[in-house]
Amino acid sequence: MPRRPIVLALLLLLATSAAPGFAGGQEPTWERSPGEGPSPNTIQVSGTLCRVNPGDQLVPGEAVVELFQENGDPFDPRVQQTYMADDEGDWSGQFVIPAGLDPGEYPLRALCRSPGGGPGLGFDYEPSSYRVLGGNGGGGDPPTSPPARLTEDDVNFAG
Numbered sequence: 001m002p003r004r005p006i007v008l009a010l011l012l013l014l015a016t017s018a019a020p021g022f023a024g025g026q027e028p029t030w031e032r033s034p035g036e037g038p039s040p041n042t043i044q045v046s047g048t049l050c051r052v053n054p055g056d057q058l059v060p061g062e063a064v065v066e067l068f069q070e071n072g073d074p075f076d077p078r079v080q081q082t083y084m085a086d087d088e089g090d091w092s093g094q095f096v097i098p099a100g101l102d103p104g105e106y107p108l109r110a111l112c113r114s115p116g117g118g119p120g121l122g123f124d125y126e127p128s129s130y131r132v133l134g135g136n137g138g139g140g141d142p143p144t145s146p147p148a149r150l151t152e153d154d155v156n157f158a159g
Contacts (some may be wrong), residue, residue, distance in 0.1 A: 002110065003017070009090050017070055026048075026049060027049070028048055028049035028050065028089070028123065028125060029047065029048050029049075029125070029126075030045065030047030030048070030063070030065075030110045030125040030126070030128070031045070031046060031047070031048065031128075031129065032044065032045045032065075032095065032108060032128055034133045035128075035129070035130060035131060035134060036130065036131035036132070036133055037097070037130075037131075037132075037133060038097075038132070039097055039098065039099055039100065039101035039132045040096065040097055040098055040099040041096075041097040042094050042097070043095050043097060043130065044092070044093075044094060044095075045065050045083070045092065045094070045095045045096070045110070046090070046091065046093075046123060047083075047085075047090070047091050047092070047094060047110060047112075048065050048088075048090050049088075049089040049090075049112075050062070050063045050085035050089045050090075050091055050112035051080075051085065051089040051112075052112065052113065052114045052120035052121060052122055053093035053120055053121060054114050054118060054120030055120075059066050059115075059120075060084065060085040060086060060087055060115075061085050061089070061112045061113055061114060061115065061120070061122065062082050062083065062084050062085065062091075062112070062113060062114070062115045062116070063082070063085060063091045063110055063111070063112050063125075064080055064081070064082050064110065064111050064113065065080060065081055065083070065084075065095050065108065065110045066078060066079065066080035066107070066108070066109050066110075067079040067080070067095075067097065067098075067106055067107070067108055067130065068106060068107040068108075068109065069106065070104045070105060070106055070107075072107055075098075079098055081093070081095055081096070084115070086113070089112075091149060092154050095108075097130060097132070099113060101132045102132065103133060103134035104131070105129050105130075105131050106129060106130050106131075107127060107128075107131060108127070108128045108129055108130050109124065109125070109127050109128075110124070110125040110128075111123065111124045111125065112125070139154065
């Protein structure tokens with residue numbers, strides 16, 4: 001009889017040590033590629049294990065990726081896109097980095113939630129970032145005037 005409480009305690013420990021809803025103790029991950037580039041740009045985003053429990057069973061969730069200002073505040077309007085997960089909780093798609101960003105590091109955050117923001121526990125993925133590069137591929141506003149053009153009067157055709 002003394003073995004029974006020990007076995008029950010071990011089973012309880014194993015059941016509570018694994019993250020809820022993640023098979024085999026796997027952790028959800030997400031990534032973006034590339035991690036740096038110009039503004040505007042289109043990058044690839046993807047993630048795993050986006051599954052939520054709004055009732056009795058796990059169902060595919062929706063992932064929301066959002067870009068924040070360098071200081072961590074949200075943009076107004078928000079810069080975010082939503083991706084539906086498949087039955088395994090995997091999701092992927094393109095994320096648009098908007099035009100007009102100055103060079104610097106911009107936080108990117110992803111979360112998994114119930115589709116449409118409905119009931120069910122969601123979670124945040126590990127934060128990441130996107131670095132806007134300066135120079136020719138960097139952010140900023142486009143030129144307001146067209147480039148200068150030479151006319152026949154500007155060119156000396158003397159031979």
